[in-house]
Amino acid sequence: xxxxxxxxxxxxxxxxxxxxxxxxxxxxxxxxxxxxxxxxxxxxxxxxxxxxxxxxxxxxxxxxxxxxxxxxxxxxxxxxxxxxxxxxxxxxxxxxxxxxxxxxxxxxxxxxxxxxxxxxxxxxxxxxxxxxxxxxxxxxxxxxxxxxxxxxxxxxxxxxxxxxxxxxxxxxxxxxxxxxxxxxxxxxxxxxxxxxxxxxxxxxxxxxxxxxxxxxxxxxxxxxxxxxxxxxxxxxxxxxxxxxxxxxxxxxxxxxxxxxxxxxxxxxxxxxxxxxxxxxxxxxxxxxxxxxxxxxxxxxxxxx
Numbered sequence: 334x335x336x337x338x339x340x341x342x343x344x345x346x347x348x349x350x351x352x353x354x355x356x357x358x359x360x361x362x363x364x365x366x367x368x369x370x371x372x373x374x375x376x377x378x379x380x381x382x383x384x385x386x387x388x389x390x391x392x393x394x395x396x397x398x399x400x401x402x403x404x405x406x407x408x409x410x411x412x413x414x415x416x417x418x419x420x421x422x423x424x425x426x427x428x429x430x431x432x433x434x435x436x437x438x439x440x441x442x443x444x445x446x447x448x449x450x451x452x453x454x455x456x457x458x459x460x461x462x463x464x465x466x467x468x469x470x471x472x473x474x475x476x477x478x479x480x481x482x483x484x485x486x487x488x489x490x491x492x493x494x495x496x497x498x499x500x501x502x503x504x505x506x507x508x509x510x511x512x513x514x515x516x517x518x519x520x521x522x523x524x525x526x527x528x529x530x531x532x533x534x535x536x537x538x539x540x541x542x543x544x545x546x547x548x549x550x551x552x553x554x555x556x557x558x559x560x561x562x563x564x565x566x567x568x569x570x571x572x573x574x575x576x577x578x579x580x581x582x583x584x585x586x587x588x589x590x591x592x593x594x595x596x597x598x599x600x601x602x603x604x605x606x607x608x609x610x611x612x613x614x615x616x617x618x619x620x621x622x623x624x625x626x627x628x629x630x631x632x633x634x635x636x637x
Contacts, residue, residue: 336619338618340355345543346516347494349515351492354597356615357387357597359547360389361405364408377412380600383609385612387426388409392428392450393466425457427451428466429444429465438469445484462515464494465498494515517544519547523589537594546599555581573619580613585598591619
């Protein structure tokens with residue numbers, strides 16, 4: 334039976350040379366429930382202590398539709414200010430380019446101000462990865478590239494990425510950049526398999542981009558499946574999870590990590606135990622038969 338290799342202990346972000354853990358922890362919901370800096374620090378420690386050193390946030394995280402823009406960065410910044418040594422233990426990523434109440438803004442002036450504002454909120458001199466959160470179709474990619482190259486040259490950011498870009502948008506921006514993109518961050522999960530067949534991951538491999546998967550559990554639908562399709566995918570994951578003594582959640586992360594593009598799932602939980610549990614995904618080995626069983630369940634029809 335053909336076995337797929339286990340995930341590596343670290344991955345490199347594109348051609349940047351920056352080594353990261355093969356899983357990331359995301360802070361989209363960090364500010365929920367009035368979480369204090371001390372409580373947030375416990376989550377940061379849970380991730381780092383489990384070997385999950387890649388931390389992903391964004392300036393929009395914390396925004397509730399009327400206020401809270403930048404709050405997740407502010408909270409993480411308080412954690413880092415209280416324990417400066419934590420900064421050296423992590424690879425820090427953030428995103429920008431969404432400007433409420435406008436949809437998206439990647440004009441030169443706004444991008445410059447967004448990068449500087451994130452650094453102020455995080456209380457750091459630089460971030461390891463800065464990603465455009467969603468594409469602004471009114472911004473010329475050459476103008477965007479000029480701003481990003483300048484930010485790299487100034488040392489404010491160490492590497493670049495995009496999130497939720499189409500393949501054409503990714504290629505256009507990459508064309509104009511002096512320092513090429515290192516990452517792409519689409520939605521990928523056993524329930525969102527478009528990128529396996531529409532060319533997104535093929536492009537990532539061709540351009541040397543490291544894919545970061547947001548919502549790797551299908552927005553929670555894998556933990557509480559309701560539809561027939563969701564239940565079929567959950568059952569296919571459970572077959573491996575039960576055989577290898579891990580949870581369905583861990584099996585889902587490891588299923589993504591088995592792909593040759595080197596997908597990094599972003600753990601979205603704000604529970605210390607569930608964050609730490611994610612590291613078990615490095616121990617799960619898939620066979621091709623098992624991997625394709627999940628894909629077929631997600632497709633709902635047999636492979637050609």
